[in-house]
Amino acid sequence: MAPNISPLVILIASIFTSNMILSNFLGMCSYLSVSTEYKTANGLGMAVTLVLVLTTAINWPIYTYLIVPSNLFYLQYIIFIMVIAATVQILEMGMDRYTPDLHAKLGIFLPLITVNCAILGVILFMVIRNYSFVQALLFSFGSGLGWWLAINMLAAIREKLATTKLPPGVKGPALAFIVTGIMAMAFIGFSGIFTIQ
Amino acid sequence: MNFSVILTTVGILAAVSAGLSVIISVADAVLNNYGTCQLDINNGEKLLSVKGGSSLLSLLASEKIFIPSACGGKATCGLCKVGVLEGGGPLLLTEEPYISLEERKQHIRLSCQVKVKTDMKLRIPEELFNIKEFLCELVEVEDMTYDIKRLRLKLPAGESIKFKAGQFVQFYSKPYGKVREEAFRAYSISSKASETDHLELLIRLVPNGIVTTYVHTALQVGDTVRLSGPYGDFYLRGDCEELVMIAGGSGLAPIRSLVYDVIEKGLPHKMRFFFGANTMRDLYYMEEFTQIERDYPQFKFIPCLARPAPEDNWQGVTGFVTVALEEQVADSVSKEAYLCGSPGMLDACIKILKTKGFTDETIFYDKF
Numbered sequence: 267m268a269p270n271i272s273p274l275v276i277l278i279a280s281i282f283t284s285n286m287i288l289s290n291f292l293g294m295c296s297y298l299s300v301s302t303e304y305k306t307a308n309g310l311g312m313a314v315t316l317v318l319v320l321t322t323a324i325n326w327p328i329y330t331y332l333i334v335p336s337n338l339f340y341l342q343y344i345i346f347i348m349v350i351a352a353t354v355q356i357l358e359m360g361m362d363r364y365t366p367d368l369h370a371k372l373g374i375f376l377p378l379i380t381v382n383c384a385i386l387g388v389i390l391f392m393v394i395r396n397y398s399f400v401q402a403l404l405f406s407f408g409s410g411l412g413w414w415l416a417i418n419m420l421a422a423i424r425e426k427l428a429t430t431k432l433p434p435g436v437k438g439p440a441l442a443f444i445v446t447g448i449m450a451m452a453f454i455g456f457s458g459i460f461t462i463q
Numbered sequence: 464m465n466f467s468v469i470l471t472t473v474g475i476l477a478a479v480s481a482g483l484s485v486i487i488s489v490a491d492a493v494l495n496n497y498g499t500c501q502l503d504i505n506n507g508e509k510l511l512s513v514k515g516g517s518s519l520l521s522l523l524a525s526e527k528i529f530i531p532s533a534c535g536g537k538a539t540c541g542l543c544k545v546g547v548l549e550g551g552g553p554l555l556l557t558e559e560p561y562i563s564l565e566e567r568k569q570h571i572r573l574s575c576q577v578k579v580k581t582d583m584k585l586r587i588p589e590e591l592f593n594i595k596e597f598l599c600e601l602v603e604v605e606d607m608t609y610d611i612k613r614l615r616l617k618l619p620a621g622e623s624i625k626f627k628a629g630q631f632v633q634f635y636s637k638p639y640g641k642v643r644e645e646a647f648r649a650y651s652i653s654s655k656a657s658e659t660d661h662l663e664l665l666i667r668l669v670p671n672g673i674v675t676t677y678v679h680t681a682l683q684v685g686d687t688v689r690l691s692g693p694y695g696d697f698y699l700r701g702d703c704e705e706l707v708m709i710a711g712g713s714g715l716a717p718i719r720s721l722v723y724d725v726i727e728k729g730l731p732h733k734m735r736f737f738f739g740a741n742t743m744r745d746l747y748y749m750e751e752f753t754q755i756e757r758d759y760p761q762f763k764f765i766p767c768l769a770r771p772a773p774e775d776n777w778q779g780v781t782g783f784v785t786v787a788l789e790e791q792v793a794d795s796v797s798k799e800a801y802l803c804g805s806p807g808m809l810d811a812c813i814k815i816l817k818t819k820g821f822t823d824e825t826i827f828y829d830k831f
Contacts, residue, residue: 359494370553
C-alpha cells in the first residue's frame with residue numbers, strides 16, 4: 267500500500283527536509299568534484315534532475331509489474347542499474363539529435379550521472395517507502411531539485427571562496443566539506459515543517 | 464542453493480540485458496542515423512560523402528585524411544584541431560580547455576569531439592592531406608654504429624611520399640616476444656626529400672624501448688612495416704644566409720635530409736653542421752659529410768667528440784657541441800638554427816644560441 271502522504275508534501279519535503287545531499291549524503295562524489303564553477307554545477311544539477319525523473323518513471327513500472335509479481339527482489343539492484351545506464355545512453359543520443367545546444371552543455375555529465383548514487387538512492391527509497399507512481403515521480407523531481415539547489419549553493423560559495431585568503435590547511439576539498447556540513451546544519455531548520463520517512 | 468533459482472536468475476538477467484540492448488540498438492539506428500553528409504574541405508578543394516553519426520576525426524581517417532591525434536579521441540591531447548566553418552554545432556565543454564580565444568574566432572575545433580550530423584564546411588591545413596599510411600617493405604638494414612641502425616624502406620609500387628626535409632613518420636611495431644601490443648613511435652626521415660619511393664630512418668636502440676628493441680632484434684629484411692606520415696613542423700624556413708645545424712646521435716637523420724635538400728635545390732645558404740658524439744665509435748656518416756664538405760664549399764662539417772679515447776687519435780674538436788658552438792658561431796645575424804637531439808643537449812645549445820641573439824623565431828628543434 268502506498269503511504270497516505272500528499273505528493274506535494276513529498277515534493278517539498280524532498281527538496282528541503284530530506285535533501286538528497288544535505289540530509290542523506292547521496293551523490294557526494296560529483297557534488298564535490300563538479301562544484302568549483304557555478305555554470306557547470308548548474309548544468310550538472312539540471313542533468314541529474316532530468317535523469318532522476320526519467321529513470322524513476324521507467325523503473326517504477328518495472329519494479330511494480332516485473333519484479334514484484336515474479337518475486338525477483340534479489341535482482342532489483344542490477345536491473346535498476348542496467349535500466350539507468352540504458353536510459354542515460356538513449357537520452358544522450360536523443361539530446362544530441364534534437365537539442366544539440368542542451369547536449370553541448372550537459373553531454374559530458376550524462377555518463378557521469380549513470381554512476382551517481384543519488385539516482386539509485388531515489389529509486390531504492392521509492393521501493394522501500396512503497397510510493398505510488400505519482401508520489402514516486404514527485405519524489406524524484408523534488409530530490410533532483412534539492413540536489414540541484416545544494417550543488418548550486420556550494421558552487422556559488424566556492425566561487426566566492428576562490429578569491430578569498432584562506433589558511434592553507436582548509437583550501438580545496440577540506441573547505442567544501444566544512445561548507446557542506448554548515449549547509450546541512452542550516453537545512454535542519456527546515457525539518458520542523460514536515461518529515462517523510 | 465536451488466538449481467532452478469540460478470537458472471531463473473541467469474535467464475531473467477539475460478532477457479533484461481537482451482531487451483535493453485535491442486532498445487539501445489534500435490535507438491542508435493534511429494537517433495544516431497544522420498544519413499549521408501557532405502564534407503566540403505577548403506572551399507570545395509575536396510568533397511567527401513560520409514555516413515554521419517560518428518566523430519569527425521574517425522570519419523576523416525576512414526577517408527584517408529589523417530589528423531594527428533595522440534590520445535585516440537578522448538579530448539586529452541588537443542592535437543586534432545581542424546577548422547569547422549559550418550555545421551559543427553556549439554563548442555563543447557570538453558573542447559574548451561584546448562581552444563584559445565584566438566582559435567575560437569577562427570572556428571577551430573577538436574575533430575575528435577565534433578560529431579558529423581549535417582553537411583559541413585571544413586578547413587584543414589594543406590600538409591595534412593599529404594599524411595598517408597604506407598605498408599613498406601624493409602629492403603636494407605645497416606649497422607651505422609654499435610647502437611644505431613639504418614633502415615631502408617621501399618614504398619608500395621605506384622605510391623609515393625611527399626615530405627619536407629626534416630619531417631618525421633610514425634613507425635608501427637608489431638607484437639613480438641613479451642610485447643603483445645602494437646606500438647608506434649616517431650622517427651625522422653634521413654633520406655633525400657627528392658626520393659619519393661624509398662624512405663630511410665636512423666633508429667638508435669633505446670634500452671627497454673618497445674619499438675627500438677623491435678627494430679633491433681625482431682625486424683628482418685623483407686618484413687612489411689606500417690608507417691604513416693609525414694608529420695611535423697621541423698623543416699627549412701630559409702629566411703637567412705646561414706644555417707646553423709646541430710645534432711646528436713640519431714638526431715643526424717633530419718639534418719642529413721635538410722643538407723641534401725639545400726644542395727639539391729641549389730639554395731645559396733651557408734651551412735655549418737655541428738655533430739656531437741661521445742667517442743669515435745658513436746660517429747657515422749663521416750665519409751659522406753666530409754665528401755659533401757669537399758664538393759660544396761657552402762657546407763662545413765664540425766664533428767665534436769666529448770670524450771675521445773686515446774686510441775681514437777682524434778684530430779677534431781674535443782668537448783661538448785656547446786664548446787664548439789661558443790667558439791665558432793659569432794652572432795645571430797641572418798642565421799637560423801636547426802637542432803635535433805636529446806633534450807639535455809638541446810637545452811644546453813639553445814641556451815648558448817640565445818646568448819648570441821638567436822630567438823624563438825630563429826631556433827627550430829626536434830627533441831626526442
